[in-house]
Amino acid sequence: MGFYERLMTLDRRVVYLAMALAVAIPLFIPFGVPIYVTREVKSVYDFVESLEEGDRLLLAIDYDPNAMAELHPMALTISRQCFAKGVKLFFVTLSQNAPGMCEQLVSKLSKEFNKKNGVDYVYFGYKPYPGLVILSMGQNFRISFPMDYYGTYVDSMPIMQGIRNYDDMKAVIAFEAGWVADSWIRDANGRYKIPVALGVTGVMAADYFPYVQSKQIFGLMGGLKGASEYETLAKQEERIASRGMKVQTITHIVVILFIIVGNIGFFMSKKKKI
Amino acid sequence: MRWQFPLLIVFLGGLFMAVQYFVPLEASERVYEYALDWIIIVGVFAMCLGLWSLFRVSLAKIQTKAPAWGYNFITLAGLFAMIILGLTSGIEEGKPFMDSFWYIYTPIQSAMFALLAFYVASAAYRAFRARTLIATILLVTATIIMLRLIPLGPLSGVNQTVASWILTVPNMAAKRAIAMGIGLGGIATALKVVLGIERTYMGKD
Amino acid sequence: MDLVSILWNGLAAFLTLCIFSILYKDNPFYKLAEHLVVGVSAGYFAIILYYNSFLPKVWVPVFHEHKFYYLIPTILGVLMWTRFSRKWSWVSRYPIAAYMGIGMGVAIPLTMQAFIIVPLHATMQPMGFTSLSLFNNLLVALGVLCALIYFFFSKEHTGAFGGAATIGIWILMIGFGAGFGLTVMGRVSLLIERFTFLRDYFQQLIGLL
Numbered sequence: 296m297g298f299y300e301r302l303m304t305l306d307r308r309v310v311y312l313a314m315a316l317a318v319a320i321p322l323f324i325p326f327g328v329p330i331y332v333t334r335e336v337k338s339v340y341d342f343v344e345s346l347e348e349g350d351r352l353l354l355a356i357d358y359d360p361n362a363m364a365e366l367h368p369m370a371l372t373i374s375r376q377c378f379a380k381g382v383k384l385f386f387v388t389l390s391q392n393a394p395g396m397c398e399q400l401v402s403k404l405s406k407e408f409n410k411k412n413g414v415d416y417v418y419f420g421y422k423p424y425p426g427l428v429i430l431s432m433g434q435n436f437r438i439s440f441p442m443d444y445y446g447t448y449v450d451s452m453p454i455m456q457g458i459r460n461y462d463d464m465k466a467v468i469a470f471e472a473g474w475v476a477d478s479w480i481r482d483a484n485g486r487y488k489i490p491v492a493l494g495v496t497g498v499m500a501a502d503y504f505p506y507v508q509s510k511q512i513f514g515l516m517g518g519l520k521g522a523s524e525y526e527t528l529a530k531q532e533e534r535i536a537s538r539g540m541k542v543q544t545i546t547h548i549v550v551i552l553f554i555i556v557g558n559i560g561f562f563m564s565k566k567k568k569i
Numbered sequence: 570m571r572w573q574f575p576l577l578i579v580f581l582g583g584l585f586m587a588v589q590y591f592v593p594l595e596a597s598e599r600v601y602e603y604a605l606d607w608i609i610i611v612g613v614f615a616m617c618l619g620l621w622s623l624f625r626v627s628l629a630k631i632q633t634k635a636p637a638w639g640y641n642f643i644t645l646a647g648l649f650a651m652i653i654l655g656l657t658s659g660i661e662e663g664k665p666f667m668d669s670f671w672y673i674y675t676p677i678q679s680a681m682f683a684l685l686a687f688y689v690a691s692a693a694y695r696a697f698r699a700r701t702l703i704a705t706i707l708l709v710t711a712t713i714i715m716l717r718l719i720p721l722g723p724l725s726g727v728n729q730t731v732a733s734w735i736l737t738v739p740n741m742a743a744k745r746a747i748a749m750g751i752g753l754g755g756i757a758t759a760l761k762v763v764l765g766i767e768r769t770y771m772g773k774d
Numbered sequence: 775m776d777l778v779s780i781l782w783n784g785l786a787a788f789l790t791l792c793i794f795s796i797l798y799k800d801n802p803f804y805k806l807a808e809h810l811v812v813g814v815s816a817g818y819f820a821i822i823l824y825y826n827s828f829l830p831k832v833w834v835p836v837f838h839e840h841k842f843y844y845l846i847p848t849i850l851g852v853l854m855w856t857r858f859s860r861k862w863s864w865v866s867r868y869p870i871a872a873y874m875g876i877g878m879g880v881a882i883p884l885t886m887q888a889f890i891i892v893p894l895h896a897t898m899q900p901m902g903f904t905s906l907s908l909f910n911n912l913l914v915a916l917g918v919l920c921a922l923i924y925f926f927f928s929k930e931h932t933g934a935f936g937g938a939a940t941i942g943i944w945i946l947m948i949g950f951g952a953g954f955g956l957t958v959m960g961r962v963s964l965l966i967e968r969f970t971f972l973r974d975y976f977q978q979l980i981g982l983l
Contacts, residue, residue, distance in 0.1 A: 497961075581875065
C-alpha cells in the first residue's frame with residue numbers, strides 16, 4: 296500500500312487522539328488570542344447597557360446541559376450585567392432540562408449580588424408546549440405561570456405588581472439550543488412585537504442571520520465565539536468563554552490540517568491510479 | 570364518533586385560532602386565553618406518555634430477561650432514584666435531587682455531545698473531499714469561516730471582513746430561502762391538518 | 775474542596791470518562807452511563823413536570839382554589855393515556871385533536887407573517903451598483919431567488935431556469951459551508967468544557983493529596 300493510500304486509511308482512533316491532544320495541551324499553556332467583536336453581538340451589549348435601574352427584561356434559559364458550554368457563559372454575563380445595573384430580571388425555561396441550568400444561574404447570581412427572589416427577580420419555571428407558552432405570556436404571564444419555580448404565587452411578589460405581559464418588558468433575550476428560537480421570533484416578536492435577541496449554539500448561528508437583517512431580532516450571539524465577544528465587551532472578571540477561545544484556535548488549526556491532508560491524500564492517490 | 574368528531578374539533582379549533590389573530594375583540598381574546606391555558610394542561614399529561622412508555626419497555630426487558638437486561642435495571646433505578654429524591658428533598662439548588670442532576674445527568678449529557686467533536690474531526694479527515702465544484706465551494710467557505718478563530722497577523726482583518734460578508738450576504742440568502750421553504754411547507758401541513766386531509770397523527774383504527 | 779464535593783465531582787469525572795471510553799471501543803462502562811442517563815433524565819423531567827406544571831396548573835387550582843372548570847382539560851389530558859390501550863386508543867384522538875387544531879390554527883397566520891411576508895419584505899431592499907450595501911442587497915435578492923428556484927422541482931432544470939438553479943445550489947453550498955464552519959466551533963466547545971472540568975478536578979485532587 297502506498298503512502299497516500301495509508302494516509303487515507305488512517306485508523307480513526309489516531310484522529311481522535313490528535314483531537315484530544317489539540318484540546319488538552321492548550322489548557323495547560325497560558326496564552327491568549329484576540330477576540331474580534333461583531334456587529335450582531337455589539338447590538339445586544341449596547342441594548343443591555345442602555346437599560347436603566349428598574350427596567351424589566353425577560354430572559355429565556357432554553358438550553359440543556361449539552362449546550363451549556365456555549366450558552367451558560369452568555370446567560371451568566373448578561374444576567375450579571377443586568378443585576379449590576381439594577382435591572383429586574385424575569386427568568387423562564389421552556390426546554391425540559393433547562394430548569395436545572397436556570398436554577399443554578401439564579402442561585403449563584405442572587406447570592407453574588409444579594410438579590411431577593413420576588414423583589415429583584417422572578418424565576419417562573421417550566422411549562423410544556425413552548426410555542427403556546429410564549430403566546431400565553433403575550434396575553435398574561437399568569438396564564439402559564441400562576442406560581443413561580445418554587446411554588447410561590449406570582450401575585451404575592453412585589454416585582455409582579457402591575458406586570459401583565461410582554462408590553463411591560465423592554466425585551467426578551469432567549470438562549471436557545473433548539474427550535475424554540477423560531478417560536479420566539481414567530482410568536483413573541485411576530486404577534487406581540489416585543490424586541491427579541493437570541494443567543495444560540497454554534498451549530499444554529501448561521502441560520503439566524505436572516506432574522507437580524509429583517510430586524511425580527513435585534514442581536515445574535517453565536518456559540519462560544521459570541522459568548523467570548525460579549526465577555527470582551529462586558530469586561531467582567533469571570534470570562535469562561537474567552538478562556539476557551541485559545542483552545543478553539545488550536546483545534547480549528549488541527550481540523551483545517553485534517554481537511555488539507557485528507558484532500559492531498561485523495562488527489563495524490565487518484566493521480567497515481569491514473 | 571371515532572373519526573368525525575375529532576376531525577371536527579381540529580377544524581373548528583384551527584379555524585378559530587387562525588381567525589382570532591385578526592379579531593381584536595375582548596371576547597375572542599378571552600376564548601384564546603382559555604384555549605392556551607387548557608391546552609398547556611393537556612400537555613402536562615401528554616408528557617407523561619413518554620415516561621410511562623420508558624417504564625413499560627424497560628420492565629418488559631427485565632421480565633423477559635432480554636439481552637443486556639441488566640442495563641434496563643440501571644435505567645429504572647436511575648428513574649426511581651430521581652423521583653424519590655425529588656419528592657423527598659425538593660428541587661432547589663443544593664438539594665440531592667439537583668446534585669444528582671448536576672453530577673450525574675449533566676456530565677453524561679455534556680460528554681455525549683462532546684464526542685461529536687471527535688466525529689467532526691474524523692469526518693473532516695475522511696469524508697471532506699473537493700470532488701466536485703459544489704463540494705469545493707462548501708469546503709472553501711467552511712475553511713474561511715473556521716479561519717475567523719485563528720490569528721492570521723496582517724490577514725486577520727481581511728479574513729474577518731470576508732467571513733462577516735459571507736455570513737451576512739450569501740449565507741443569509743441561502744438560509745432565508747431555506748427558511749421560506751420550510752415556512753411554506755409548515756403552512757401547507759397546518760392547512761392539511763386543519764382541513765382533515767392529513768390524519769396520520771390520529772393513528773389507526 | 776470538601777469530601778462531599780470531591781465525591782460528587784469524582785462521580786461526574788468517572789461518568790465523563792465512561793462516555794469517552796466509546797472512542798476506543800464499545801464497553802460496559804459506556805453502556806452503564808448511557809442507560810443511567812436515560813433513567814435519570816426521565817426521572818428529572820417527571821419531577822420538574824410535577825412541581826412546575828402539575829401542582830400549579832392542576833392540583834392547586836382544582837383542589838385548593840376550587841376552580842373546577844380546570845377538570846375539563848384535566849380529563850382531556852387523562853384521556854391521552856388511553857393511547858396505550860388497543861381497545862380504547864381511539865379516545866385519545868379527542869385531546870390530540872384539540873391540541874393539533876389549536877396548535878396548527880395559531881401557526882398559520884404567524885408562520886405566514888414571520889417566515890414569508892417579513893423575510894420577503896426584507897429581501898426587497900433598495901438595490902444597485904453605486905455602493906457596497908446596495909450591491910449586497912442585490913446579491914441577497916438574487917441569491918434568495920436562485921436558491922428558491924433550485925427547490926422548484928416541478929419544472930426541469932434546463933436553460934435559463936437551470937442556470938438560475940445552478941447559481942442557487944452554489945449559494946446553498948456557501949450557506950452549508952458557513953454552517954459547517956460554525957458547527958466545528960460548536961462541537962469543540964462542548965469538548966473544551968468537559969476537558970476543562972477534568973483538568974480542574976484532577977488538579978484540585980492532586981493539590982489535596
